[in-house]
Amino acid sequence: MSNAAPVVNESSYLTLHYRLAVAGGSDVVTTFNGTPATLLLGQGQLAPFLEQRLIGLPEGTHQTFELSALEAFGERNPELIQSVSKATLDENSVPGTEYNVGEVVEFNAPKGGRFAGVLLELREDAALFDFNHPMAGRALQFEVKLISVL
Numbered sequence: 666m667s668n669a670a671p672v673v674n675e676s677s678y679l680t681l682h683y684r685l686a687v688a689g690g691s692d693v694v695t696t697f698n699g700t701p702a703t704l705l706l707g708q709g710q711l712a713p714f715l716e717q718r719l720i721g722l723p724e725g726t727h728q729t730f731e732l733s734a735l736e737a738f739g740e741r742n743p744e745l746i747q748s749v750s751k752a753t754l755d756e757n758s759v760p761g762t763e764y765n766v767g768e769v770v771e772f773n774a775p776k777g778g779r780f781a782g783v784l785l786e787l788r789e790d791a792a793l794f795d796f797n798h799p800m801a802g803r804a805l806q807f808e809v810k811l812i813s814v815l
Contacts, residue, residue, distance in 0.1 A: 741802035
């Protein structure tokens, strides 16, 4: 019988503490101050680029990874800053909704699905949105402490 610690694979069930932070800055999310997270890899509970950092790590590992913007949520794409007509926005959002610059706004896409973007500017006939992921263009730190691996 082997005493080797279980190792994370693509379908592992994990109990862990993790922290995602802006490199050199504040936490985006952390479980280190409370209850550890439990999750099943491959189910979308963690971003795929974070899951990939866990593959092959043995139970008990406590490690911090530095992720470039490209390795994390990607670089900012100027093509994802788009104008949406007021008519389209009104047709695809809850009637009477008030929008404020700087807020994340979610609304139905004209052909199904949902959009979410940060409202940059509200004009009389259109709204300018940034549809980049809020963490796009930012280097991140991912700290993990694997408590159990099944």
